[in-house]
Amino acid sequence: MKTLSRKMLAFGVAAAAAVSLVGCAVTTGNPTGGDAGSSEDKDEYRVAYIARAQADSFAAWLANEMRAEADNYDDITLEVFDGQADDEIENSMIENAIANRFDAIIVQANNADAQLPYIQQAIDAGIVVITTNPRVEGLTGGNSVDADPYEQGAVVAELALEEIPEGANVVVLDGPAGNFHSTARRTAWQEVFFDERPDVTIVAEDIANWNKDEALTLMEDWSLANPDIDAIISMNDNMAAGALEAVPGEGVLAYGVDGTPEATLLIQDGVMTATSLQNAQELAQLNMEAVHSLLTGETDEVNVDIGNPVITIDNAAEYVQLYIDAGLIAE
Structure with missing residues (x-):
């Protein structure tokens, strides 16, 4: 287990550094950045990603990958928020993102039932909304990128x-x-x-x-x-x-x-x-592709799932190498 601890140090440091998530404060941003619903005419889009909790290793990995993938889009600025596994904090962050006129909000719900009415508020405000990891059922409108x-x-x-x-x-x-x-x-x-x-x-x-x-x-x-x-x-x-x-x-x-x-x-x-495997890299890629196509008017609706390959001792080395290549495990 000592070997594991040394190897995982790189993952822990990378996740903590890359996922320097914004706390519960209101994101100030530029309130004159455009009205909701007019995003197709803009040259730059502000996207809020509301993560479930930095303490959750998968949520931290996904937030890390979302930031990295957003860098591939010159017309998207992604701001990441830490919901701290707290429904009230996450709901407040959704409200803040609406108030601060983000062009799109991607939500990783902590509790789908608790977040649903707040996510619906964002949809009703004309904001592009994607729910991811998990998909939130029962919304009128909205989009999703998830796994089964x-x-x-x-x-x-x-x-x-x-x-x-x-x-x-x-x-x-x-x-x-x-x-x-x-x-x-x-x-x-x-x-x-x-x-x-x-x-x-x-x-x-x-x-x-x-x-x-x-x-x-x-x-x-x-x-x-x-x-x-x-x-x-x-x-x-x-x-x-x-x-x-x-x-x-x-x-x-x-x-x-x-x-x-x-x-x-x-x-x-x-x-x-x-x-x-629930591949955070694949989820991030699909989320950013989806939000970009929705914001630019290339598509009207997105609901997609990623795959779920099994990892056992027989193929674990393949996935360890994937993480080494991604800088999440030290060689």
Whole structure:
């Protein structure tokens, strides 16, 4: 694990530096930059990206990639905001982006139900709006760039059917309540794995809010109460990595989603079992392509999904190399 820590230092520093997210203060900007709805006639567009939380490793990676991809567009200025995994803060940021007349707002919702009315306000104000990671359902208008969270969970759950031993005791780590990705991934695990494996017992399950530290605390308690845990089933990699820190060297199987740099290293080292990749680079590319085409009038609506390849010990080196090339893992 010392090797992992050294390698991940580059990822942590890069994420923290590149994702120097704006806090909860109102973005001042130029209020005379143009009225909402007239963006097609402009030479430069101001886009607000409201990220879920810098403490979430995937959200930090995605924000990093969004900034990098925005640099490829001479007519787009991207400002990034940290929602701090707090619904009130994120909702306030959406309101601030409307008040400050951003041409477009890209929202990574913390809680889709909580953010929905505020996102709808932006749409109703004539602002180009994209929801991403997760897509927010129930909006009238709006656009989305996302992955299929059910499939992300299903492809990993299919592996677990053969890998988790008969009569196993498992624990389950869930994302925030009401989060589309967390709910869909958990549904996939239920339908693909648990319904097919009644011999498996869930000895503990709780929400860890995508957070590594929360997952670590839960796993410390669970492992004391249940010394024979065979597998960790997590709705994201960050929580899986935290849970594994509570049971080092015990050979517990661990499944996640996201394919983060940390997870790929853990899988390559035989510590974590499998994940499915949610490629932040691809999400960022599609988001910036979408917002640019919407702002310039090239298209009227965008709703697209990225793929979800599985990462195991057999192919982890390929993805580790991807992160090395991206500067997110040190060689």
